[in-house]
Amino acid sequence: MSRLLAYLLLGLILFVGYQWWSKQQAAPPPAPITAGAAKPSSQPAPSAIAPPSQLPPPNLGQIRMADPDPLPAGFAQAALLSEIRQILEQGNAAEAQVRLLAIPKEALTDPAAKKYVAVLWNNLGVLQAGKGGGAASIAAFKTAVSLDPGDPRAHINLTHAMWESKDPGLNKEFLEKTISLAPNEPLPHLALADMLYDKDDLAGAVAHLDLATQHATQDAGLQSYLQFVSAKVKREAKTEQKFVSRDSSHFTVKFDGNEDDVVWRRVSEILEDAYREIGQKFGYFPGKPIMVVLHSRENFQGATGSPAWADGLFDPIGGRIKVPTQGALTDQAWLTRVLRHEYVHALLHERMGGRLGAVPTWLNEGLAMQLAGDPWPDLDKVIRSQVTLIKLSSLEGPWGGLPPNVATVAYMEGNSATIYLMDRFGMEKVREVLGQLANGQTMAAAVQDRLFITYEQFQQRWIDELNEKLKAGRS
DSSP, rough: HHHHHHHHHHHHOOOOOHHHHHHTSOOOOOOOOOTTTTTTTTOOOOOOOOOOOOEEEEEEEEOOOOOOOOOOOOTTTTHHHHHHHHHHHTTTHHHHHHHHHTTTEEEEEHHHHHHHHHHHHHHHHHHHHHHHHHHHHHHHHHHHHHHTTOOOHHHHHHHHHHHHTOTTOOOOHHHHHHHHHHHTTTHHHHHHHHHHTTTTTTHHHHHHHHHHHOTTOOOOHHHHHHHHHHHHHHHHHTTTEEEEEEOSSSSEEEEEEESSSHHHHHHHHHHHHHHHHHHHTTTTOOOOOEEEEOOHHHHHHHTTTOTTTOOOOOTTTTEEEEEEEETTTTTTHHHHHHHHHHHHHHHHHHHHTTTTGGGOHHHHHHHHHTTOOOOOOHHHHHOOOOOOOGGGGGGSOOOOOOOOOHHHHHHHHHHHHHHHHHHHHHHHHHHHHHHHHHTTTHHHHHHHHHHHSHHHHHHHHHHHHHHHHHHHHHO
């Protein structure tokens, strides 16, 4: 603290209140003291990531085991199949898989035995999903479905595993078959709505979202979430009903048909440049076209639900970039900055398998500023008096509700901490941290695992570097 007190005496201090932070762990990010550290007048307004909702995250149900029907009396392979069942009940997935693969073909000629083996494969998939996630269980569930095409549980489990892991093999035909077998299950309707939304069939997506909502009677949280998403998509469908779509190599751009065609061409050029340049910096390119929706300035906030201070928005629910276009051709620097910034959010969204919320917002925004090539000023360049920073762990959630002055400091912190992360550890380590986050680790665990320091140590070292810069700049 002595260094910080010295800076305070000189009027050149960056003060970090650790005790105050510890008392505010569960509270929303507080307003920092920002005297002399306000956003420069030339700094453009920030963009935003739309929070999915303030509702609890949806519970899509569990992949579940099933109990096989009794085998026919005197069945020759009864002892073998019963032994495999016991191995599965003991949780030994590897041994059960070896035994299932070795079942002789003649054991599957009896319809009852075939159904029994299908249940065993289903239950193997449940064990594999519990240990390795949905992707690890897909093959087992597919085998169960092939052995018993009329089993609704195996179909639901396979749907769950494929949708969770974004498996490209999940298609409309399979989902419609699953719906016919399990008409009261919300998951296949939600997955089909997701697929239709990706294809910009908003009306079809709304229809299946409403059906999913009707069938989610066992889970009030899921039902509320589905109602929220359905209302959101209905609003989009109404707003965009007269929009036209144009495709470039890696993007689909929707805009009001009355807009000048020149705007679309300019937007496409900026986006394709961003695809190449940012993909090379980040070492990752999206596997499918990204949707970009251009709104008029007067309709942007109402249509997107964005905060008033936002110039652009990435919506993680639909994976869409949304920006206003009024003045786009008269201020091309602004348009370029916003599109490139939102493209980084879209790129991270896909890299994280649709789990953009797994990336702390301070890091998400910091990477967007750095990779887009339009960073904000460093904190040490604008500090003029005592400043209480918001702890990074309090900047991990959505920022949409922050007042403009607090949002400004949050963006500057995210930019500064991300610069430190990239400069000190390198882009490869950043990618490793993101990989751990995609696998479900917390930021604290990912930092410990890949940077070999604690999250608190990372924050303290970043603060120490800021203080050194302050000291050097004033000496």
